[in-house]
Amino acid sequence: MNIIEVKNLSKEYKYNVKDEKxxxxxxLFNRKEKIVxxxxxxxxxxxxxxxxxxxxPNGAGKSTTIxxxxxxxxxxxxxxxICGLTPIKDRNKLSFKIGTVFxxxxxxxxxxxxxxxxxxxxxxxxxxxxxxxKRIKELSDLFELNEFINQPVRKLSLGQRMRAEIATSLIxxxxxxxxxxxxxxxxxxxxxxxxxxxxxxxxxxxxTIFLTSHDTEDIQSICERCVIINHGKIIIDTLTKKLIKxxxxxxxxxxxxxxxxxxxxxLPNGMTYTKKTKSQIIVSVNTxxxxxxxxxxxxxxxxxxDDINIDNESLxxxxxxxxxxx
Amino acid sequence: xxxxxxxxxxxxxxxxxxKELKLSFMITIFGMAINNISFLIIWYYFGKTVGIINGWKPxxxxxxxxxxxxxxxxxxxxxxxxxxxxxxxxxxTLDNFLLTPKNILxxxxxxxxxxxxxxxxxxxxxxxxxxxxxxxxxxxxxLLSLLLIIIVSIVxxxxxxxxxxxxxxxxxxxxxxNGLYGIFVSxxxxxxxxxxxxxxxxxxxxxxxxxxxALPVELVKDFSLxxxxxxxxxxxxxxxxxxxxxxxSLKRYDSNSLFGFGS
Numbered sequence: 027m028n029i030i031e032v033k034n035l036s037k038e039y040k041y042n043v044k045d046e047k048x049x050x051x052x053x054l055f056n057r058k059e060k061i062v063x064x065x066x067x068x069x070x071x072x073x074x075x076x077x078x079x080x081x082x083p084n085g086a087g088k089s090t091t092i093x094x095x096x097x098x099x100x101x102x103x104x105x106x107x108i109c110g111l112t113p114i115k116d117r118n119k120l121s122f123k124i125g126t127v128f129x130x131x132x133x134x135x136x137x138x139x140x141x142x143x144x145x146x147x148x149x150x151x152x153x154x155x156x157x158x159x160k161r162i163k164e165l166s167d168l169f170e171l172n173e174f175i176n177q178p179v180r181k182l183s184l185g186q187r188m189r190a191e192i193a194t195s196l197i198x199x200x201x202x203x204x205x206x207x208x209x210x211x212x213x214x215x216x217x218x219x220x221x222x223x224x225x226x227x228x229x230x231x232x233x234t235i236f237l238t239s240h241d242t243e244d245i246q247s248i249c250e251r252c253v254i255i256n257h258g259k260i261i262i263d264t265l266t267k268k269l270i271k272x273x274x275x276x277x278x279x280x281x282x283x284x285x286x287x288x289x290x291x292x293l294p295n296g297m298t299y300t301k302k303t304k305s306q307i308i309v310s311v312n313t314x315x316x317x318x319x320x321x322x323x324x325x326x327x328x329x330x331x332d333d334i335n336i337d338n339e340s341l342x343x344x345x346x347x348x349x350x351x352x
Numbered sequence: 353x354x355x356x357x358x359x360x361x362x363x364x365x366x367x368x369x370x371k372e373l374k375l376s377f378m379i380t381i382f383g384m385a386i387n388n389i390s391f392l393i394i395w396y397y398f399g400k401t402v403g404i405i406n407g408w409k410p411x412x413x414x415x416x417x418x419x420x421x422x423x424x425x426x427x428x429x430x431x432x433x434x435x436x437x438x439x440x441x442x443x444x445t446l447d448n449f450l451l452t453p454k455n456i457l458x459x460x461x462x463x464x465x466x467x468x469x470x471x472x473x474x475x476x477x478x479x480x481x482x483x484x485x486x487x488x489x490x491x492x493x494x495l496l497s498l499l500l501i502i503i504v505s506i507v508x509x510x511x512x513x514x515x516x517x518x519x520x521x522x523x524x525x526x527x528x529x530n531g532l533y534g535i536f537v538s539x540x541x542x543x544x545x546x547x548x549x550x551x552x553x554x555x556x557x558x559x560x561x562x563x564x565x566a567l568p569v570e571l572v573k574d575f576s577l578x579x580x581x582x583x584x585x586x587x588x589x590x591x592x593x594x595x596x597x598x599x600x601s602l603k604r605y606d607s608n609s610l611f612g613f614g615s
Contacts, residue, residue, distance in 0.1 A: 098450045098607050121453040133448055137372035149361050150452055152354055
């Protein structure tokens with residue numbers, strides 16, 4: 027069953043532009059409007075329980091799309107169904123089905139313990155006292171909040187606060203959670219712990235995850251599917267694994283010398299040096315021009331090699347090249 | 353009912369949230385009460401020196417402050433969220449209210465408490481007591497005053513909401529909203545005798561400053577059903593206008609990602 031169904035969705039923004047050739051008074055009374063298409067005719071379906079990365083460069087239309095999906099913004103054209111509801115018309119009903127976390131914005135009461143904010147959200151979602159208590163206990167265990175649940179929120183570390191934000195957004199057991207940059211500003215340990223928790227809620231509570239992030243580690247470790255948007259249009263919608271497989275055009279061959287590298291001969295077409303030092307060489311191989319086996323043979327002929335490693339191109343590079351191509 | 357239950361809980365939690373910083377909580381409340389007393393003294397001596405102006409005696413200034421500051425204190429303490437509408441629009445925090453269930457206006461209104469307004473409320477009540485005792489109020493006058501405080505608070509809430517809602521339409525909404533609100537509030541604590549003719553009409557109907565201060569004082573001193581009806585109708589008028597204006601304007605909200613620009 028599709029939990030998100032988007033058809034031909036567009037959003038236009040209007041703003042005033044002034045005529046540079048005319049003066050202040052003319053521009054004050056004769057304003058021209060310019061229209062910008064932030065989202066341009068996108069269609070998308072998401073099945074219940076899926077984990078989706080909705081990514082794109084800054085200004086691509088990600089946030090505008092999420093804001094339309096959650097009922098904050100009115101679409102200019104197109105239709106949206108989330109859990110069978112139209113967000114802008116059924117905003118109140120929809121809020122019971124979705125949870126949202128915006129990485130840079132807090133919904134918690136800063137001077138009070140986390141339990142107080144969770145209780146307030148429980149009341150907001152019409153939960154009775156017993157259900158709120160039970161759910162806080164479940165979420166505390168799942169998110170390991172017990173060590174700081176009674177501390178004022180302002181005294182929590184950023185990592186603890188993000189765990190608290192996500193736990194609070196799940197108080198009413200939503201079917202989908204929208205996360206906008208949930209790991210922004212976190213250290214590597216906190217990022218890993220948050221990603222593990224998101225995977226856990228997806229598996230244990232069957233919550234559909236719809237995530238935007240500029241951190242490719244978030245995408246790779248959480249999301250099975252990747253939707254890339256640029257200039258308001260969806261340019262790729264595929265499984266994350268397939269994206270990596272299909273778009274890996276380059277492989278990196280890392281070689282270390284028996285003694286040291288002195289000369290760096292010219293490489294055949296399709297092979298380029300990305301690092302040239304006495305102790306290590308990295309060669310980027312374009313697999314569309316030369317296959318890996320042939321490239322290895324060429325390098326063995328040229329150098330006295332002690333060790334060889336072959337790496338796939340990182341997801342970050344793949345995504346960057348997709349953005350650049352589009 | 354769910355929205356009301358949430359609003360009450362919101363107010364309780366926000367007061368508890370502010371009370372956590374106990375010292376600043378107490379200093380702000382008493383600081384504001386003392387600040388208000390200085391204004392009152394200036395007005396009182398002004399009235400005493402000048403004498404009766406258009407039927408206004410020096411002690412009536414206590415009534416003026418009693419009504420206007422009590423209404424200001426009630427609205428600005430527990431419904432302080434409305435004064436943050438321009439900020440909520442600018443930094444897109446309005447999203448948080450749209451993403452959760454229950455009545456959005458009630459959620460916004462009760463999203464914040466302004467600690468200093470408790471000081472105003474305290475001051476307003478003291479002024480009101482001085483005014484009623486010095487005028488030897490009857491039981492009926494007390495009841496009428498209570499009804500007027502409710503009506504005046506509605507007008508205060510409505511016009512404040514209207515002023516803040518204007519910011520949906522302007523890039524620099526803060527300035528315009530606060531300017532409009534400033535005109536309303538500052539005129540509500542001016543000596544009632546100063547407003548005559550067209551000026552009086554403007555500040556009763558267009559900017560209802562006199563409805564939250566001067567008119568209630570005149571009404572409790574010299575009751576007229578007509579005046580009570582006018583005050584009631586103005587409260588209904590501004591109540592309907594401001595709430596419908598807010599919901600209409602909410603549709604214009606475009607949740608920008610503008611944060612951290614300017615001051």
